[in-house]
Amino acid sequence: MGRVSEARQRILESARGLIYSRSYAGVGVQEICERAGVKKGSFYHFFPSKRDLTLAVLDECRAHSLEIIARAFQPGIPPLARLDRYVEMGYETQVRIKKETGHMPGCPFSNLASELSTQDEVIRKRLDGIFRDLAAPIEQALRDAVEEGALPNIDIRTSAQAVLAYWEGVVLLAKTRNDPRLILKLGKNTVPLLKPAGKAR
Amino acid sequence: MGRVSEARQRILESARGLIYSRSYAGVGVQEICERAGVKKGSFYHFFPSKRDLTLAVLDECRAHSLEIIARAFQPGIPPLARLDRYVEMGYETQVRIKKETGHMPGCPFSNLASELSTQDEVIRKRLDGIFRDLAAPIEQALRDAVEEGALPNIDIRTSAQAVLAYWEGVVLLAKTRNDPRLILKLGKNTVPLLKPAGKAR
Structure with missing residues (x-):
């Protein structure tokens, strides 16, 4: 056994x-x-099948990412500092792997979503669910920031999606440049991204 | 011949x-x-080789994108409206292809950058150059907006990269949801993304 x-x-x-x-x-x-x-x-x-294997790989990657997120998004940390902390941890991971392999690998979810979303509905839906899971702690941090008065009244849900989209795009550009430093340069201070409340969802 | x-x-x-x-x-x-x-x-x-073919495909896609960009980023259009216009044209392309194939294909550059940046340095560098080409008209629009007083003093170059990163991330999330509407919902009004001047590049 x-x-x-x-x-x-x-x-x-x-x-x-x-x-x-x-x-x-x-x-x-x-x-x-x-x-x-x-x-x-x-x-x-x-x-x-290879699809079953890939779903299992995604589950492992998801669990691993949620562990990192739990460390970055601790409720004791000021809400907006959690966002920067997560960016820094993502940066460190990419730097470490680049040192080992010579290449910045990017986000495992974004990589597979790019490659397979047109080809495999089961994998696409799993990835869509994972992106929603990744947006949840961002949403919580934004909600806490609004409650503490650190942010104005924003559309929290849309803003969390916007922050996640931005980070995924930043990691992609950094991967294409094979330069993790772009993650820090662009990824921190994402607060300006937040969408005002009252806009169409 | x-x-x-x-x-x-x-x-x-x-x-x-x-x-x-x-x-x-x-x-x-x-x-x-x-x-x-x-x-x-x-x-x-x-x-x-397949690499040579892929470089030629990228050249074609680049030329096609630059044509769309030229239509979206016409100097006669108010600078910030050019950004929204480009998002709308990107949305329309994704809707059209989804109607034909059932699937939203995403950005051809982002797709190949995700897949090949760790594996092929020649293709990675070509894609990095294409992303710089795509950022150039965004940069011009931001410069025009600052000159017209429609924007405060921002770090134009970094802001243009930030807008491009954001759009690429938005298209990726929309592809993963197979729902082009997310492009309009998140992609328009990207002005809040702009980075203040005086920050490290």
Whole structure:
């Protein structure tokens, strides 16, 4: 039993690393198995398809991101400082991976959303749900900021989506420049992005 | 001679459509040739590699985008209205393609930058250059707005990058939701994004 779940975990980690450093279509089941040190039959025992594997990889990445978010968005930290803290933590992750691999990998969700949203409805919907999960702590921080009087009356929900969209775009431009510093340069001080209340949602 | 360049053009259009609707790795030379109605030998005559083909596709997409930009960013239009006009034209393109295919394809540059920036330095650098080209008319509009007094003293260059990043992120979230309306909802009124002057670049 221990060995069985170990094999599943090794496949997951192998796939996560390979897909994150390249793309979904750029990685084959054979290569994932070789890196994980498991047989192909074993792969299909755990994951009937590459889509199932990708959904499991997304669940792992989501859990990992929510852990980072929990550290960045601690309620004890002033609401708007949480946003900058999250940007800094994202920056540090990209710097670390760039040091290891030579390349800034970007956001794993954005990468797969870009590649697969036109091709796989199940994966697209999972990613859409993950983006909503990522917007939730931003929304909470904005709500707290409004309550504390640190922000004027804004459309909190739309503003949270706007901040998330902005960060995803900033990370994409930084990836294209292979320069994580752009994340700090553009990503901090996102407050001006917030949308006034009373606008159409 | 006419037929030769016709074949090259058919390959380009076939590749552009297939890559835009899926991804770089998700499309093979064989399929591109079949859709274009040319032989594989002919393909390699025009494009020694898939990378060469992709660079040519990017040049075509870049020229097409610059045409749209020229219409949106006409100097006769008030500077800040040019930004909204560009967002509206981007929205209309996504709506049209979604009607034809069922899926919102997103930004062709962002798609390839996401997929290939860790894998191909030549393509990454070309895309980085294209993003700089796309930021240029935004920068001009912001400069005109500052000159006309429609904007305060901002860091124009950084602000133009911020607007571009935001739009790319908005299009990505809209693609993940398969709902172009998010482009209008979030993409217009990007003025709050502008960065005050005097900040580190």
